[in-house]
Amino acid sequence: EPEVTQTPSHQVTQMGQEVILRCVPISNHLYFYWYRQILGQKVEFLVSFYNNEISEKSEIFDDQFSVERPDGSNFTLKIRSTKLEDSAMYFCASSGGLQETQYFGPGTRLLVL
Amino acid sequence: ILNVEQSPQSLHVQEGDSTNFTCSFPSSNFYALHWYRWETAKSPEALFVMTLNGDEKKKGRISATLNTKEGYSYLYIKGSQPEDSATYLCAEKGWGKLQFGAGTQVVVTP
Numbered sequence A: 001e002p003e004v005t006q007t008p009s010h011q012v013t014q015m016g017q018e019v020i021l022r023c024v025p026i027s028n029h030l031y032f033y034w035y036r037q038i039l040g041q042k043v044e045f046l047v048s049f050y051n052n053e054i055s056e057k058s059e060i061f062d063d064q065f066s067v068e069r070p071d072g073s074n075f076t077l078k079i080r081s082t083k084l085e086d087s088a089m090y091f092c093a094s095s096g097g098l099q100e101t102q103y104f105g106p107g108t109r110l111l112v113l
Numbered sequence B: 001i002l003n004v005e006q007s008p009q010s011l012h013v014q015e016g017d018s019t020n021f022t023c024s025f026p027s028s029n030f031y032a033l034h035w036y037r038w039e040t041a042k043s044p045e046a047l048f049v050m051t052l053n054g055d056e057k058k059k060g061r062i063s064a065t066l067n068t069k070e071g072y073s074y075l076y077i078k079g080s081q082p083e084d085s086a087t088y089l090c091a092e093k094g095w096g097k098l099q100f101g102a103g104t105q106v107v108v109t110p
Helices: none
Strands: A005-007 A010-013 A019-024 A031-037 A043-050 A053-057 A065-068 A075-079 A088-095 A108-112 B005-007 B010-014 B019-024 B032-038 B045-050 B056-059 B062-067 B072-077 B086-093 B098-100 B104-109
Touching (some): A010 A019, A019 A031, A019 A088, A019 A108, A031 B098, A043 A065, A043 B098, A075 A088, B005 B086, B019 B104, B032 B062, B032 B072, B045 B056, B072 B086
Parallel strands (some): A010 A108, B010 B104
Antiparallel strands (some): A019 A075, A031 A043, A065 A075, B019 B072, B056 B062, B062 B072, B086 B098, B086 B104
16 A cells, blocks of 8 residues: 655754755655644644645744655655754655545654754 | 644543544634544554535444534544554644644553
8 A cells, every 4th residue: 555655764963953854755646745743732734735836834834944846756844954943753744636635654753952 | 613622632441342532623614624543653544534514434443423513523433442542633624734633542451
């Protein structure tokens, strides 16, 4: 069964460093998403991406964040200069249509020291 | 209700017992309500997408109902088994994004 994969599963970085989180969505899906969950809080939406551009973003998704689909399979989230408060589990999701089920990857746990 | 809320936060169930829990959501501008099952270190697993008032969906021993007029959904587990232990998340779908509740953690003890 097709699934969303994410790498790495864990990442530890120093404050101020850049990180890139990688995702391989389900191959025939068209809509891609990033969510995150800070420990003890709700899963929260960051950004959605369709047709090679951002379709919606939350107030969390400021200039420090960017997304890219560099080739036909990968979908990346870059945090330019990480802050302590960026420590969270980051989830990638994809869906075949705007109103269809979003399928989630297993997440990348990011720890910023 | 402005946010998606789930109750209870956690519950313990004896194996073989049935249980249910609630998701409340803003009832204006409703598109869909999603349920996910999430085990630690795994991907959240999609259970149901519910769109119509009065919808009732079933997957094995798990079922869900939807009331869009009053803004709630119930998820039922019949004859709980240890493998049902997980966090159950509901999320209201806006135009694109999902707005999640905090989840109900279910622990089924043999």
